[in-house]
Every structure is written in structure tokens, then in C-alpha cells.
Amino acid sequence: METVVKVRNLVKKFGDFTANDHLSFDVDAGEVFGFLGANGAGKTTAIKILCGLSLPTSGEVSVAGFDVYRQGEMIKRNIGYMSQRFSLYDDMTISENIRFYGGIYGLSRKTIKEKTAEYIARMNLETYKGKQVKELPLGIKQKLAFSVANLHDPKIIFLDEPTSGVDPITRRQFWDLIYEEAARGKTIFVTTHYMDEAEYCNRITIMVNGKIAALGTPAELKEKYQTSNISDIFLLLARGVEINKNKDR
Amino acid sequence: MEYAVEIKGIRKNYGDVEALHKVDINIGKGEIFGFIGPDGAGKTTIFRILTSLLLPDEGTAKVAGCDVVADYKELRTKIGYMPGRFSLYQDLTVAENLKFFAGIFKTTIEENYSLIEDIYKQIEPFKNRRAGKLSGGMKQKLALSCALIHRPEVLFLDEPTTGVDVVSRAEFWQMLQKRRDEGITIVVSTPYMDEAALCDRVALIQKGKVMSTDTPQNIVENFGKPVFSVKAANSNHLPGLLSAFEGTSSQNRFGDSFHWIPAEGFDEKDLRQYFEKAGINNCEIERISPGIEDCFIELMTQ
Numbered sequence: 001m002e003t004v005v006k007v008r009n010l011v012k013k014f015g016d017f018t019a020n021d022h023l024s025f026d027v028d029a030g031e032v033f034g035f036l037g038a039n040g041a042g043k044t045t046a047i048k049i050l051c052g053l054s055l056p057t058s059g060e061v062s063v064a065g066f067d068v069y070r071q072g073e074m075i076k077r078n079i080g081y082m083s084q085r086f087s088l089y090d091d092m093t094i095s096e097n098i099r100f101y102g103g104i105y106g107l108s109r110k111t112i113k114e115k116t117a118e119y120i121a122r123m124n125l126e127t128y129k130g131k132q133v134k135e136l137p138l139g140i141k142q143k144l145a146f147s148v149a150n151l152h153d154p155k156i157i158f159l160d161e162p163t164s165g166v167d168p169i170t171r172r173q174f175w176d177l178i179y180e181e182a183a184r185g186k187t188i189f190v191t192t193h194y195m196d197e198a199e200y201c202n203r204i205t206i207m208v209n210g211k212i213a214a215l216g217t218p219a220e221l222k223e224k225y226q227t228s229n230i231s232d233i234f235l236l237l238a239r240g241v242e243i244n245k246n247k248d249r
Numbered sequence: 250m251e252y253a254v255e256i257k258g259i260r261k262n263y264g265d266v267e268a269l270h271k272v273d274i275n276i277g278k279g280e281i282f283g284f285i286g287p288d289g290a291g292k293t294t295i296f297r298i299l300t301s302l303l304l305p306d307e308g309t310a311k312v313a314g315c316d317v318v319a320d321y322k323e324l325r326t327k328i329g330y331m332p333g334r335f336s337l338y339q340d341l342t343v344a345e346n347l348k349f350f351a352g353i354f355k356t357t358i359e360e361n362y363s364l365i366e367d368i369y370k371q372i373e374p375f376k377n378r379r380a381g382k383l384s385g386g387m388k389q390k391l392a393l394s395c396a397l398i399h400r401p402e403v404l405f406l407d408e409p410t411t412g413v414d415v416v417s418r419a420e421f422w423q424m425l426q427k428r429r430d431e432g433i434t435i436v437v438s439t440p441y442m443d444e445a446a447l448c449d450r451v452a453l454i455q456k457g458k459v460m461s462t463d464t465p466q467n468i469v470e471n472f473g474k475p476v477f478s479v480k481a482a483n484s485n486h487l488p489g490l491l492s493a494f495e496g497t498s499s500q501n502r503f504g505d506s507f508h509w510i511p512a513e514g515f516d517e518k519d520l521r522q523y524f525e526k527a528g529i530n531n532c533e534i535e536r537i538s539p540g541i542e543d544c545f546i547e548l549m550t551q
Contacts, residue, residue, distance in 0.1 A: 167287035
């Protein structure tokens, strides 16, 4: 199977502070990979590196077949990114957003035109055509944001808390979209604070204090820690570290 | 019963958009009351009206005995408010922020220190750091300290835990329960359905409408329909199968299983037979009690 993300001994330091401490993992094509951790555990630092926005201090990292040190620009062209907080421009229409992002990724006018028509037809957006994105219902906005992140047909899409604050029905519909794309071979790299969503991933990692504290399928981890839910594992790993920290003092 | 908050027929429109549709809620003294709903439900609008920062189009509301329109000056001395966005002065230090808020409310840090002690002492080692340089969790603790420093009767917290990890969320709720035990009424909003269980009473809110107001226990008990957890080793085909079954009223993914609600006249046995016919033998079907999220989904689809 094709490896889309390859990380070996990734270290990132900010002065004396080690934000990522020897991370190693692979993500395969078509995998839904959940990246969990407490606030401040080092998730954002690692994602920035994987997206080609920041360089590691040391270690080996490749994304979509490109080396993070030498081919950062190629990485940016071959990944998609979406977050709940910012993805689409609220005061532009659907087609303006598609044209804008298409332009950034260097798609031809013809392709942009085709994609716009395809998205509007596939997602039933005809009635919203002339409207600004801020007027769209949340569920539709999300679908659109996901499609736009997919516009240039990247190998991997990074989803940073894509469902934060979203109602329970829309949240589940969004996961249906994720599965559809994964089934087509797209790799999905997702962060979330909803522990039920951790269960929807093929594999998850839990980061604690810059290190990977757990990595495996949800079933494997539940077996290993003898519990029925991921939330317990998360609490155990994160709290366990707190106890050790106090001992050191 | 004496109420800390009384909301009568509050309506609010933004242009054509109905942000709040006739909200009627009473919140008792010393309660933790939660507004549970997704983005855009109207939670922040309610908070802004109750804290006298926004005028309602219709209806009246009283907080700590003060009308939110007529008595807004007095009201503001009796409440604490932690808005969703970080509200402190980024270029003041931790200690300066706290002193500033105490000063505004004509009190001192010393006078009410006991109320914030256990929260503040966690950030005290950083008291000379500028607020803008704090981590997310520390900012939250400082904001809570500042909202409490004048010993408010009613504390309003607008989405204090959004984007916060499970561990910090659990700790935050423990802090709230302690404040409640000291007699402060707490009005809090959250998009996380699982946090409903930590409130004394909740309002489930969606698109400006309150769908249900009750204790979390009662909401779950009054659900009125059986819920089954359905689990299979290979679950990829389950959603398709369940939705194709005529005996399905609804089916939703919950973690590693599906919650299945049978249509009228169908039960667990019918589902087992259906699975057998489809050649699926390794399914675990188990009756479970519904959670708040089940209730919310059901109310949304009614």
C-alpha cells in the first residue's frame, strides 16, 4: 500500500522547548487517520510541518511523496486543508470561492468552470448560486468547504477540527463525506475534540507533551487499555503525565 | 421558588433572520443551567440580552432581580460574564488584569480571594506574564478568575469549553460545580452534548427555538422510544443495511456502534431476522438508554 505520510524521529524545538519529541508514524493511502491530543500537546506544530509551513529541527518527513525540507512548495500543491474556523470567504459567492481557490492552485479556467458546474449540480446548490457563503446553512457550507479543499485533487486532506460547534446531524453527515472520499483512495488526516469521532478513524494517535503516547486502531487501543471508550484512554494518558510531572518537582 | 434569571417571551431578529423565537425560561438560584446547542442556535444572543449588552425586540428578562433594560446599571454589578472570545487585556499581565477587574467593580482581590483561590493559584506562577502570552487553558482560568472577582450573584459563561480538550473540559466543570456549591448561579452554554449531564437543568436549543427545558435525567427518561446499540465487526455496510430496513425509524453513528430506533410496530426481533436474511450473523444488538445527543437529534428531526 502506498504511504502518503512518512514521519521518522521528527523533532521540533522552539528554544529550549521541545514541541515535537521524536514522532514516528506512517499514514497510508485511503486511510482516515485521527490526530488527537490535549491542547498544547504539539498537534498544531506537527500539522504545520506536514503542510510544509514549518521546518522540523531534525528527523525525516515526507508528505505525498515530497520531502519536507527540499520540496515544501510541492507539498502545499498536493495537499488540501480545511478548518472549521476558516475555510471559505463569507462575503464571496459559491462560484467566487471556487474560482479563488482554483486560481490559487493554478487550475485552468476551463477546469474551474467544469468544477463549479459539477459541484453546484452534485450538491444541489442551484438555489444558493448568487448568494454569499455566509447565507448558506452550516451543513452546506461545510460540504462546500470540504469540496473546495479537494478542488485540486490532492492526495491527502488535512481537517483541523472540522466539526467543532456543529450540530449532531450535520456532524454525522460530514463524516459520511469523509468516508466517501477515503473510499476513493483519498487520505484523510483529522483532528477532533469529539471522542466519538475518534472511533470513526481507521487509526488514531494520542499525543501527550510532544510525544506519541498511543497509536493504533480504536479497537486495538481499547483492548490494550481495557476500556470501552477512547475518552477513558485520553484521560488516562493525559492525567498520567500530570502525575509524573508532580513527582519530578 | 426564587429565580436568578426569568426570561419571558424574548424575541430577537437580525434583519430577516430570527435569532431567538419566543424564549421562556426560569433559572433557579444556585443552579448550573446549560444552554446546549450548535453554532448559530442563538446561545450568544441570549447571553448578550441577559447581560444587558443587546436589547430584545420583544419580551422581558430579569437577572438577579434586575430588569435587563430598565435596571441595566445595577444588573451589571451583580453579574459576571465570560464571553466566548478571550476578553481580557492582552498587554496587561495576569495580575494587572485581575486587579483591573476588581477595581472596576469597586472591590479588591483580597476581599474575594477565597472564591478564586483554587483557580488563580494555578496561574499565579505566571502572574507577571502578559495575558496575550498565556496558553489556552491558562487564559481560560484567568478569564474565569476575572469574571468572579466581584463575587457575582449570577455567572454567565458563553462556550467556555469550545475547542478545549477532554481533560481540560473535565477540570473546568469541576471548577464550576465548586462555585455553584458556594451559592453562585451559573448560566453556561456549550455545543458539546455530553456536557449536558454536568448541568442541573438544561435547555436544548436549535435555530433560535428552545426544544426542551428540563433536568438532563428527565430529558433522557422522557425520550419515549426504545434505543438499540447495533455493532458489527465490519461496520462499513451497516448504515446502508439499517437505512434500507423498513423497520428503521432512525439510525445514527455513535462511536464504534450505531444507535437504532425502530419504527412503530417493529422491535429488536425484526432487526435480528432482517440481519439473518441478509446473511449477517456477527451483530451485537443491545437495548441501551438514550443519551442527550439521541434526544437532541430526535427533537431536531421532529
